[in-house]
Amino acid sequence: MTQQNDASTETEPQEVPQPAEATDAPEAAEPRESAAPTEPVESIASSDAAAGDEADESSAADEDDQTGDDQTGDDQTAAAASERGEGGPSSRKEHLEREGEVAADFLETLLDIADLDGDLDVDIEGDRAAVAIVDSDEGRVPRRLVGQGGAVLEALQELTRLAVQAETGERSRLMLDVAGHRAQRRADLVESARVVIDEVKETGERRSLEPMSAFERKVVHDAVLAAGLTSESEGAEPRRYVVVLPA
Structure with missing residues (x-):
């Protein structure tokens, strides 16, 4: 009986494949600065309109001083009288x-x-x-x-x-x-206004008076106008005052 020996086969070690070298990752592109959004035309118009409204309010306040009262109410009163x-x-x-x-x-x-x-x-x-x-x-x-x-x-x-x-x-x-408070106050204001008017005419420079009520500013405006000069009101209530301007 023939005895067969299994021959052990010797296997060659297999080469382990080396991982491919990692390639350098491409540099991330720098984000591009986005252009600043342009302001809508409507927004610009609104801003301009708001600025215009503020200027109109300032002019209206000066006009109130010149007339002594709000003209809107006077116009409404005149219109109502006209209808009747x-x-x-x-x-x-x-x-x-x-x-x-x-x-x-x-x-x-x-x-x-x-x-x-x-x-x-x-x-x-x-x-x-x-x-x-x-x-x-x-x-x-x-x-x-x-x-x-x-x-x-x-x-x-x-x-x-x-x-x-x-x-x-x-x-x-x-x-x-x-x-007689208003009558005396009116006389005092006219006298004070005349002193300031003379200073403005002599120096050619504008002069400011003390803060006054709307009634008092109206008296001063009238006195300045009668003297041939112009005046305007500046500041906010209750510290609003009259400025006399040179010719």
Whole structure:
């Protein structure tokens, strides 16, 4: 019996394939700067319009100082009177007299309630009704109705205007004075304005006055205009003031 030996076959070791050398990764491209987005035309127009509105508001404020009151309300009042056929001088005078009567009744009631002395004078100055609380035979008008810097007087005037508007249905430009405060203040302002006007004419340089109320600025503007110069208002309430300009 033949014995067969299995021959062990010797296998050659196989070469392990080497991994391919990694190639350098391509450099990442630098991100390109995107162009700044252009501002839409509508946005530019809106910005310009806003700037224009601010300039218009500033001009409107100066115009209010020149006229002493907001012209929009005056135009509406005139339009309402025209629709009723009340545009003539006679009817306008009657309307102002009516305003004065309503204001006097309101103020008389107010003085009675507060138990304060004072008589009422009613007049027409220019194109507005004028009412004054003056000293009476019974006693003097309390100066506290004027207040510091005329603050109480301004508030009382606004309250009286509202009472007149509630009765007549139209905006009122009525002027109220207490114990001659406005009359004296007007004279003082005109004198101060004349001094500044002379300085501007002599030096040729602009001059500024102290902060004033709308009524006081109106008095100064009128005095400057009468002297042949021009003026304008600068600043914001309550520190708004008049600047006198050289010719």
